[in-house]
Amino acid sequence: MTDPGLAMTADAAKPAPRGAAPDLFDKFQPMIDIRENLLATGVTDPFSLVMERVESPTVAICNGRRTILLGTYNYMGQTFDPDVLAAGKRALDEFGSGTTGSRVLNGTYQGHRECEEALKRFYAMDHAMVFSTGYQANLGIISTMAGKDDYVILDIDSHASIYDGCALGNAQIVAFRHNDVEALEKRLKRLPAEAGKLVVLEGVYSMLGDVAPLKEMVAISKAHGAMVLVDEAHSMGFIGPNGRGVAEEQGVIDDVDFIIGTFSKSVGTVGGFCVSNHPKFEILRLVCRPYVFTASLPPSVVATAATSIDKLQGAADKRAHLWANSRRLHGGLKQLGFTLGTDEPQSAIIAVIMPDLERGAAMWEALLHEGLYVNLARPPATPAGMTLLRCSLCALHSEEQVGEILGMFEAAGKKVGVI
């Protein structure tokens, strides 16, 4: 065998033929240690859960146990909607399992166009561009719009896809304190008036479930000549009179230049998008690398997305029920004595703050034993080094389920000793 890589994997005990060069995995050692120490306490690995069967948007079988799902971002419960499923099956039969190509070559089918038309209708905007994931939508728009001499001004608690969009591009990056209007204004004032500026905000910040003061921030950004991008991943379908998000709710959607969103939450499938009213928007299809150099979404995915988006617009009853669920869970958890990420429920995300990773993992496991799945979130994904049990509600959680959920939190909280 002449391939040194293969020889290395063939005999793990043999010293690696690197000479003085370090193992490139060494940089992950601190994380490997944290993980091993945690698992050594006997706790179930919170990051390798397998759902063996999924019965509905709110119930799955995990480790053979019927489990209520409270950590899926499936806010509007569209994943088993009969019309959505029928559209997907039809597209699978008529157009096949995949496009095998880029949107700008052989990867734009009728379904991709229809999906973009559905987005334009939903947002009442002139242009829509569908990406293969929400992550790629942020990566593509931010890295392409902000060039070398431009500035991206972003909230310090921005999602990884926003930071990665900055890293992929070569603009100057300026961060401001989370949701701090004054901090944003101070920085905009200090930037050169003649420089291009893109302010990047999120409607709902997914770690604590708090909403941005978009009304003030968008106005200030516009006053300083900046273009504004708002990521509405966690508000689409749910917040705002037509479910267009926090920018709609706060009455500033017409001043937003780019809205970024995802199909993997309220829409109930996978994919990402950007909508805009900018007259030159369509050129992005040719210059945005994360759009051009990847395969487009499968026909079944865009068909389910388009059908789901059309149904979200008129889903006022579901929105009302989801708000009722959010208020009840928030109030109930607070009453039980848990510390929550926000004083009032601001979205469909309710974050329960844990004292540390050990007790967070223990609580996560205790909840799973009770039959409840939530997300365990820990640094570096979380702000201020917090360990969180993140709950995301679904419009299809029944009143009875919310009652059950509160009972499970009480039992697990007492068992672990966090309440």
Add this chain to the structure above:
Amino acid sequence: MTDRDERKGSILRLVAEFNKKGIEVSEDTRFAQDLEWDSLTVMDFVAAVEDEFDIIITMNRAAEIETVGQLIDAVGELQG
């Protein structure tokens, strides 16, 4: 007192406000390793320096600043 001395005085005062562990500080002191600041503390400190001198320290620029001395020089350049 030179401009740099004045800047140094102000920056050392700001460092002291964030130096909760009371570590001795010189121009060679490194923020992450020696002062053991996490990313959030660094962020708050950078914001305090920006406000003190009415400047912007971009994340691109901040990534190149490791020590107190480098910060004193960088602030001087950014003030123009």
